[in-house]
Amino acid sequence: MTTTAGSISIAQIDATDRLRKVLPARAEALAEDFDKRGLLTRIEVVGPLDGGTYRLIYGAHRLAAAKLVGWESIPAVVHAPDAFADAAQERLREIRENLVRFELNALERAVSVASWRDIYEAAQGKVTRGRKKLSQDATISGIDPKLKAAQQFADTFSEAAQGALGLGKDAIYRALKIATIPHEIRDRIADCALAGNQSELLKLAEQSADRQSQIVGMILAEPPLAATVEEAIAVIDKLPPAPKRGAWEKVSDTFSRLPTAEQHRFFDAHSDAVELWLTKRG
Structure with missing residues (x-):
């Protein structure tokens, strides 16, 4: 089996019959990054056929992004045609690439986003590109510095990149807030469920380091001694335990935050139950 690394003409690459559909927003976000920093990881191909x-x-x-940028060739790991015993083994390599990877949990992502912003600001100076109104988010004492920083950093990305990478103002603000959790605390929770729960991490970040x-x-x-941050706070502050919320309350909270069109879709999906309820009410 021969494997080499080289640059392959994009026009010669057959990218049909894929397990995953190429999402335009992701390709656009990658294209922006390629245009500024180049390709980080090579694609993998079999050939020449x-x-x-x-x-x-x-x-x-990555291939779609390279096309958007206008590249004529792309760095690739190239396997000889006889590298795989059959088509199934070749497909299995694609599957492993997609499955055998460890995505960032909520804590890791927050720290990465915050560090990215710090590095960018250190290299470029204070982030000031773009200025959007923040009056609706301002407090009596002024604008939350983390909110302002989040808005300014978000403005350095296009709308496509913000959507594909989850780097809008609100997401960055949450990341900056979670990243304030001290390193020692982050290490303690790195391998537990808390590290993957953004809501719990935000509640934890609101507490002082000692309380954390x-x-x-x-x-x-x-x-x-406690299952959630809220339960732990209640014990520390000697508060009565909060009553357990019913399943309907959780659904109600989510429903109330949905756009009107989504609420109407919910009604359509549960029309039988809605009609039964209306009948009972008379």
Whole structure:
């Protein structure tokens, strides 16, 4: 089996018959990054095949982004045509690339976004590009510095990149807030469920460092002394336990935040139950 690294003509790459559809917003976001920083990870292909073409194994979004930028060729890992025993083994490599990866959890993502902003600001100076009204988010004492920083950093990305990468103002603000959790606390919770729960991390970030340490200690105790940040706070402050919310209350909270069109779709999906309820009310 021969594997080499080189640059392949994009026109010669066959990217049909993919398991994953290329999403335009993701390709556009990658294209922006390629235009500024180039390709980080090579795509992988098999070839040359009949006619001198190459078949893409993985990297469809990267390939699409390269086309958007106008590249004529793209760096690739190239496997010889006999590298795989059969088509199934080749497909399995694509599947492994998509499945055998560890996505960032909520804590890791927040720290990464905050660090990215810090590095960008250190290299470029204070982020000032773009200025959108923040009056609706301002407090009596002025604008929350993290909110302002989030808006300014978000403005450095296009709308496509903000959507594909989840780097809108609100997402960045939440990340900056979570990233204020001290490093020592982050290390303690890195391998537990709390690290993947953004809502809980935001509640934790609102507490002082000493209280964060107490809260985490209670959640990580064996057996746990509290299941959530809110429960731990109640114990620390000697508050009566909050009543357990019913399933309908959770659904109601989510429903109330939906756009009107989405609420109407919900009604359509549960029209039988709605009609029964209306009948009972008379």
